[in-house]
Amino acid sequence: xxxxxxxxxxxxxxxxxxxxxxxxxxxxxxxxxxxxxxxxxxxxxxxxxxxxxxxxxxxxxxxxxxxxxxxxxxxxxxxxxxxxxxxxxxxxxxxxxxxxxxxxxxxxxxxxxxxxxxxxxxxxxxxxxxxxxxxxxxxxxxxxxxxxxxxxxxxxxxxxxxxxxxxxxxxxxxxxxxxxxxxxxxxxxxxxxxxxxxxxxxxxxxxxxxxxxxxxxxxxxxxxxxxxxxxxxxxxxxxxxxxxxxxxxxxxxxxxxxxxxxxxxxxxxxxxxxxxxxxxxxxxxxxxxxxxxxxxxxxxxxxxxxxxxxxxxxxxxxxxxxxxxxxxxxxxxxxxxxxxxxxxxxxxxxxxxxxxxxxxxxxxxxxxxxxxxxxxxxxxxxxxxxxxxxxxxxxxxxxxxxxx
Ligand code: ACO
Numbered sequence: 001x002x003x004x005x006x007x008x009x010x011x012x013x014x015x016x017x018x019x020x021x022x023x024x025x026x027x028x029x030x031x032x033x034x035x036x037x038x039x040x041x042x043x044x045x046x047x048x049x050x051x052x053x054x055x056x057x058x059x060x061x062x063x064x065x066x067x068x069x070x071x072x073x074x075x076x077x078x079x080x081x082x083x084x085x086x087x088x089x090x091x092x093x094x095x096x097x098x099x100x101x102x103x104x105x106x107x108x109x110x111x112x113x114x115x116x117x118x119x120x121x122x123x124x125x126x127x128x129x130x131x132x133x134x135x136x137x138x139x140x141x142x143x144x145x146x147x148x149x150x151x152x153x154x155x156x157x158x159x160x161x162x163x164x165x166x167x168x169x170x171x172x173x174x175x176x177x178x179x180x181x182x183x184x185x186x187x188x189x190x191x192x193x194x195x196x197x198x199x200x201x202x203x204x205x206x207x208x209x210x211x212x213x214x215x216x217x218x219x220x221x222x223x224x225x226x227x228x229x230x231x232x233x234x235x236x237x238x239x240x241x242x243x244x245x246x247x248x249x250x251x252x253x254x255x256x257x258x259x260x261x262x263x264x265x266x267x268x269x270x271x272x273x274x275x276x277x278x279x280x281x282x283x284x285x286x287x288x289x290x291x292x293x294x295x296x297x298x299x300x301x302x303x304x305x306x307x308x309x310x311x312x313x314x315x316x317x318x319x320x321x322x323x324x325x326x327x328x329x330x331x332x333x334x335x336x337x338x339x340x341x342x343x344x345x346x347x348x349x350x351x352x353x354x355x356x357x358x359x360x361x362x363x364x365x366x367x368x369x370x371x372x373x374x375x376x377x378x379x380x381x382x383x384x385x386x387x388x389x390x391x392x393x394x395x396x397x398x399x400x401x402x403x404x
Pocket of ligand 1: 033034035038039043117118119157158161196224227260261288290318319320
């Protein structure tokens with residue numbers, strides 16, 4: 001196919017999926033030495049979602065992807081390319097995007113995963129933009145999907161309180177209408193390589209009984225260093241994308257940042273000299289869902305009425321690598337289009353084909369399964385509600401004559 005000079009790219013669809021099971025800070029208090037106060041004051045997180053045993057990164061990504069396709073007014077087979085950002089794929093191979101392709105009923109698309117940790121969705125978005133601008137695709141589905149709770153060490157209070165599961169997606173489409181230029185900035189700083197990492201399972205440390213015994217298949221993180229990187233980089237990456245779009249930060253209507261820590265987000269607001277009202281935050285409900293966090297936040301911001309046609313929006317993320325990425329774009333789609341996507345696409349109607357000859361395994365970490373199986377008692381003060389038998393009624397004392 002001969003590519004046209006430069007095709008304009010529009011965001012035409014958006015969707016998200018969050019598993020229904022909730023893990024609160026109070027639940028985590030029963031697993032590690034932490035407190036709701038500490039987690040809320042240091043991170044802003046109150047609860048996160050946990051995928052059920054039958055769910056996977058592909059199944060969540062497929063639901064979010066179908067919702068984005070529905071919002072765009074397309075059919076699954078209209079999609080030419082599926083790009084999925086994740087650090088928690090269903091398998092090392094095939095790609096999770098390939099499983100999503102089958103699950104959504106697409107027969108035509110090429111499909112591949114992008115590994116850029118929490119920046120994976122933004123890296124995928126940049127790739128999709130380039131595909132369309134080069135004339136290689138008309139409609140691209142970009143998904144961020146993560147099932148982090150299966151890769152957490154539930155004895156490490158420094159990491160297990162931060163992360164949750166979920167998926168978000170967008171559809172990017174070629175457009176004949178003139179569209180404002182998209183500003184994109186991507187960075188990678190390999191000196192941060194071992195600041196957030198998952199040591200074993202790759203070719204340097206293939207899985208063995210020893211790697212399992214040492215807990216090397218779980219996420220490790222240097223929290224303070226990661227925090228410093230994030231606060232140093234997020235605002236400058238966002239500014240670079242804003243500059244490439246030809247704007248200044250005063251032109252930005254809404255920033256949709258990676259939802260890692262509200263203190264990091266506040267630092268971005270300060271770095272950009274923008275009020276928090278222009279920044280979307282939902283991490284209190286989901287924690288850090290890595291590559292899924294920006295597209296989940298975007299879909300919720302749009303569906304909640306925070307975005308209107310003509311608004312200038314910036315997505316910005318950072319993650320392991322260290323990577324960071326930002327996209328600055330002018331919103332063109334009717335924001336009302338996404339409101340019925342959750343009802344139109346139900347998770348129970350979306351299936352990822354299981355492998356043959358596979359003995360089923362229970363994927364939920366034992367410590368997590370135990371807490372989720374024993375829900376906390378309802379947190380209400382019941383001390384004055386019929387503690388014993390009600391005391392027998394006493395006769396009213398006789399009224400005394402009032403002396404004057
Ligand atoms: N509950 C109670 N106390 C805790 C907890 C906890 N859950 N976790 C750590 N502490 C303790 C520490 O042990 C330490 O105690 P000490 O002073 O006795 O040594 C104290 O709290 C302070 O620890 P810090 O690590 O300095 O706490 P900080 O304020 O930096 O907050 C946090 C830690 C929340 C992890 C923060 O550093 C952070 O958000 N970092 C960025 C993490 C991040 O965003 N990661 C995602 C990257 S994206 C990706 O690609 C996956």
